[in-house]
Amino acid sequence: MPKKIDKEEKKANILEAAIKVFSKKGVANTKISDIAEAAGIGKGTIYEYFRSKDEIFVESFQFFLEKVDSIISQRLYRISDPMEKLLAYSSTWTEIFEGDYLEYASILLDFWAKSIRNKKEAIALNLVKIYDENRNILKSLLEDCITKEKTSSLDVKIAASILIASLEGLFIQWILDRSAFDFKETAKLATEILIEWLKKRD
Amino acid sequence: MPKKIDKEEKKANILEAAIKVFSKKGVANTKISDIAEAAGIGKGTIYEYFRSKDEIFVESFQFFLEKVDSIISQRLYRISDPMEKLLAYSSTWTEIFEGDYLEYASILLDFWAKSIRNKKEAIALNLVKIYDENRNILKSLLEDCITKEKTSSLDVKIAASILIASLEGLFIQWILDRSAFDFKETAKLATEILIEWLKKRD
DNA sequence: ATATTATGACCGAACAGTCAGTCAAGGCAG
DNA sequence: CTGCCTTGACTGACTGTTCGGTCATAATAT
Numbered sequence: 001m002p003k004k005i006d007k008e009e010k011k012a013n014i015l016e017a018a019i020k021v022f023s024k025k026g027v028a029n030t031k032i033s034d035i036a037e038a039a040g041i042g043k044g045t046i047y048e049y050f051r052s053k054d055e056i057f058v059e060s061f062q063f064f065l066e067k068v069d070s071i072i073s074q075r076l077y078r079i080s081d082p083m084e085k086l087l088a089y090s091s092t093w094t095e096i097f098e099g100d101y102l103e104y105a106s107i108l109l110d111f112w113a114k115s116i117r118n119k120k121e122a123i124a125l126n127l128v129k130i131y132d133e134n135r136n137i138l139k140s141l142l143e144d145c146i147t148k149e150k151t152s153s154l155d156v157k158i159a160a161s162i163l164i165a166s167l168e169g170l171f172i173q174w175i176l177d178r179s180a181f182d183f184k185e186t187a188k189l190a191t192e193i194l195i196e197w198l199k200k201r202d
Numbered sequence: 203m204p205k206k207i208d209k210e211e212k213k214a215n216i217l218e219a220a221i222k223v224f225s226k227k228g229v230a231n232t233k234i235s236d237i238a239e240a241a242g243i244g245k246g247t248i249y250e251y252f253r254s255k256d257e258i259f260v261e262s263f264q265f266f267l268e269k270v271d272s273i274i275s276q277r278l279y280r281i282s283d284p285m286e287k288l289l290a291y292s293s294t295w296t297e298i299f300e301g302d303y304l305e306y307a308s309i310l311l312d313f314w315a316k317s318i319r320n321k322k323e324a325i326a327l328n329l330v331k332i333y334d335e336n337r338n339i340l341k342s343l344l345e346d347c348i349t350k351e352k353t354s355s356l357d358v359k360i361a362a363s364i365l366i367a368s369l370e371g372l373f374i375q376w377i378l379d380r381s382a383f384d385f386k387e388t389a390k391l392a393t394e395i396l397i398e399w400l401k402k403r404d
Numbered sequence: 405a406t407a408t409t410a411t412g413a414c415c416g417a418a419c420a421g422t423c424a425g426t427c428a429a430g431g432c433a434g
Numbered sequence: 435c436t437g438c439c440t441t442g443a444c445t446g447a448c449t450g451t452t453c454g455g456t457c458a459t460a461a462t463a464t
Contacts, residue, residue: 026319028230032424033442042441044426053424106318113311116377117228128379135382161383162392165371166364173367175318177330180337181363190364197395206460207413234450235416244415246452255450 011049014039015063018056023107027057027114058123061111064104065130071096082144083195089141090191093167094184097175105175135160146198155201159194166190213251216241217265220258225309229259229316260325263313266306267332273298284346285397291343292393295369296386299377307377337362348400357403361396368392 017039021030032053036043050056072092079085097105115124138160139153146156167187174183219241223232234255238245252258274294281287299307317326340362341355348358369389376385 024319026230026315028228031422036442043424044441045439047425048439106315109311109315109318112374112378113228113308113315116308116311117226119378124378131375131378131382158383158388158391161372161375161388162368162395165369165375165392166367167371168374169367169369169371170363172314172370173333173363176314176321176326176333180333181360186360186363189360190367193364193395193399196399233448238415245450246415247413249451250413 007049011059012063014041014046014049015056015060018060019064019104019107022057022060022110023104026106027110057110057114060107061123062126064107064111065126068093068096082141086138086141086145086195087188087191089138090163090167090187091184093171094187097171098183105171131164134164138163142195142198145195151198151201156198159198163191163194166194209251213261214265216243216248216251217258217262220262221266221306221309224259224262224312225306228308229312259312259316262309263325264328266309266313267328270298284343288340288343288347288397289390289393291340292365292369292389293386295373296389299373300385307373333366336366340365344397344400347397353400353403358400361400365393365396368396 014035018030018035021034021038025034032046033043035056036046039046046056050059072089075088075092076085079088111123111127114121115127118124135157139157142156142159142163143153167190170181170183170186170190173180174186216237220232220237223236223240227236234248235245237258238248241248248258252261274291277290277294278287281290313325313329316323317329320326337359341359344358344361344365345355369392372383372385372388372392375382376388
């Protein structure tokens, strides 16, 4: 077999493994050898693809976001009805974490922590950008749902902020105690409440 | 004999210092010597009061929660009007972190992370309890605000969950990027939206 | 009052364990 | 053989924890 190694593919493999271990044990408690073992390779090999543990951490964040992003846009792509689209957005997050990706969830906390503590680093700037993008995406989706012109654009953006907040906040509560409420249903309800508020507004 | 010292007071001093350092650097990156330095004592002295770094972490969580709790109940105590009371609840969180305690904020992420990764540990069980208590507190406050009997109790508890979620979610976004929106105003708005929804419900 | 002793709070050097990152040796395709 | 990949034993820096010793002060004796 002509051994042309696909560096990108191999990196992706390592990142998948890293995310899995990071999620389970936390970044600080994860050894490079843990990642190597999870990826089924030797410890030294890791350093053929990444300069440092921190680089793995940063890139895994990017990798994770891209993955979630692609899942979301894939879903929204097929839907045309605005309301359906909005609900699909909010339910995608819930489905991601109710499904195979549940184990990946807690890595979000490490990303948040690192970003908050080091606002100047690329990872933080990136996260800020992601939030802003998502507020804007949701703003558009919300605007498509309410067919009123008089609602101020500012209100809609604030509503978008609140929606993101609700979804993430519910996620944290639910991950800690899944018996507290039905995540999917409650997320849907939160979305509907916001829409209703926007519609009734004058 | 040396002066008899107040063990509890000294522990509190160390915990205050620990929380400060934990917040700034993250628990994993905090050395015992950092805490000692911040508390103005020697490294060895720490171990006169705590068995291990982990014990400091766990106790600082408890300490932090009690502090926030006492601030909130102190505020609510003076208010009788239900709506005022509810708004005071939500604004207290914002004020805590907009004021002197801003630096303490990011320690929440370490608490969350530890709890989520180790659901059986005391710290996690405690956090679950805290959330449940707060959902119930908010449920009562919300019920006092809407003077309708037909609203189902379940709806109110779900609304309480969403309100907590909104406040925490907004907090994360705001801490990352304080120019995104006005925290206090947006938190207030989220509270009002939920009340409105509950009132109009049949 | 003053000297002597007992106490335990306090400290930080030393220890022991851990782990990120290195590198010399081995493997394997062409 | 040549060149590239892979590897895990190794190293050195780092840090949680221990522990023997110091010292200020309280208690007691004179």
